[in-house]
Amino acid sequence: MAVQRASAPPTTAPELPTLGGKKSSYRERVVDALRAAMIAGELRPGEVYSAPTLAARFGVSATPVREAMLDLVKEGLVDTVPNKGFRVTAVSEKELDEYTHIRALIEIPTVVGLAGTADPVSLEALRPAAREIVHAAVAGDLIAYVEADTRFHLGLLALAGNAHLVEVVGDLRGRSRLYGLTALVEAGRLLASAQEHLELLDALLDRDKRAVREIMTRHLGHVRGLWAAHD
Template sequence: MPHLKSQAISVQTHLRDQVANALRAALIAGELRPGVIYSAPTLAAELGVSATPVREAMLDLAREGLVEAVRNKGFRVTEMTDKDLDDFTDIRTLIEVPTVGRVAATASAGQLEALRPLAEQIVTAAQGHDVLKYLEADHRFHLELLALAGNPHLVEVVADLRKRSRLFGLGSLNETGRLVSSAQEHVELLDLMLAGRIQEAEDCMRRHLAHVRTLWADGQADAVADASVLRLSR
């Protein structure tokens, strides 16, 4: 698994955090499959670390709802249903759409323009098929935009929702270039907000979240299909 390599772990940052990031990357790329049980020693061997930081990292992911502990066996990657996808999208829509309207009405042009490098990084990453940089820039853009509303608790809630919205198999969608149109919506949103077109900005955010929901569904379907092929080939 490309994202579970020993060279991906360095001593420069906390080992537990490094391992958790590597496991998240493997989840996103579809290398760790929903419904499959993985043991800490097996993952540790692939990462070139001891089992202890892997167990600690897995407990962090369990608190985020990404995996669940299986007694005496390891951890199972949790599966997300269509209802889960709909529920997450509904909550984010209820929060982010009106917040974008508020920010468009109150933020300065300088505050909004400061987000343009992130919006452009998202597009560049999508065009370059770099899914991890895409997600990192996307995460920062959304949370920094929402932070302009001045409510840190709101930002915390959305950050938690984003963690739980596992983008299983997103790597395969990225290879087809399907992330580019979603990426470009960030630039469109920023331009509408800067122009003071509040209703259109809200509509853009609503459309963007619906687009993301579709990507979640397609990515998960690909991951499940790939897992089925693996089971049948054994």
């Protein structure tokens, strides 16, 4: 869930359940929102951002933002700039190609396997997140798009019962940058990729492994296309 973006920062934030059944702290919610902003390309590589500036942007206090950015330093998403703030790190085209390749090796066979094993009730439980992705694409809300997309894909992979696999894919997603999202929103092309999530769910519920493989292959290809769109 996105961090509140109100004009006045809340003094406390309720703990919310996640797909894994754990509770997410206020600090973790700030980390998630900042990570989503970086992945969506709203926080640009090479730019330096101060904690107070980001706090005002997200409607929270500076302390959890500063703590969250230090967490993102450990993930390699930002570097500290003494007396100034944090600089978003850049990702090369070679790295993006490698991330896509690894994701394809992991996600395609895993999701195809779910066509024969996943509980229909658990699959249907992901439909609200799939719809959120579509709604965010229509609204042009890039951060909401990335947050819902992450919940959907990691929630789907979690149905395979391998927590380490989910962690690896989550790390790969976190290291990615979708620089082209803004241009795709303006061109009206983001919606097609968003709707593939609903298409994938329907294929899984139909136990159609061939369709699942085709949709997943096409979807990951679109994702790499989004990464490359800034070129």
